[in-house]
Amino acid sequence: MSFLKELRLRARHVVGPVIGISAVTYFGYHVVHGDRGLMAWWQLSQRIEIAHVSLQEITYQRTALERRVRLLHPDSLDLDMLEERARIMLNYGHINDIVALDEKRRK
Numbered sequence: 001m002s003f004l005k006e007l008r009l010r011a012r013h014v015v016g017p018v019i020g021i022s023a024v025t026y027f028g029y030h031v032v033h034g035d036r037g038l039m040a041w042w043q044l045s046q047r048i049e050i051a052h053v054s055l056q057e058i059t060y061q062r063t064a065l066e067r068r069v070r071l072l073h074p075d076s077l078d079l080d081m082l083e084e085r086a087r088i089m090l091n092y093g094h095i096n097d098i099v100a101l102d103e104k105r106r107k
Contacts, residue, residue, distance in 0.1 A: 032038050071078040072085065087093055 030037060034040070068081070070076065071081040093099065
């Protein structure tokens with residue numbers, strides 16, 4: 001019986017720190033790997049960087065398209081741009097024209 005009493009006495013001194021260490025370990029794990037933890041934050045920051053790069057590319061493409069559309073506007077019509085678009089849309093060309101197809105531009 002004295003062994004059980006000794007075990008209970010020592011267990012009272014050990015249970016508190018074990019529960020504390022378990023709680024710290026649990027919360028520490030979720031700080032790193034949880035839904036709003038460090039790993040999730042790192043992945044989100046990577047996605048934000050990729051989105052910024054995509055935004056810059058799309059902004060550049062939009063600016064280029066706006067510039068080309070502005071050349072076709074009736075107030076500031078560029079005859080060379082009009083001729084180019086008419087040839088592309090109607091599939092016409094001059095006899096001495098050399099045609100070089102650009103696959104990137106055709107898409």
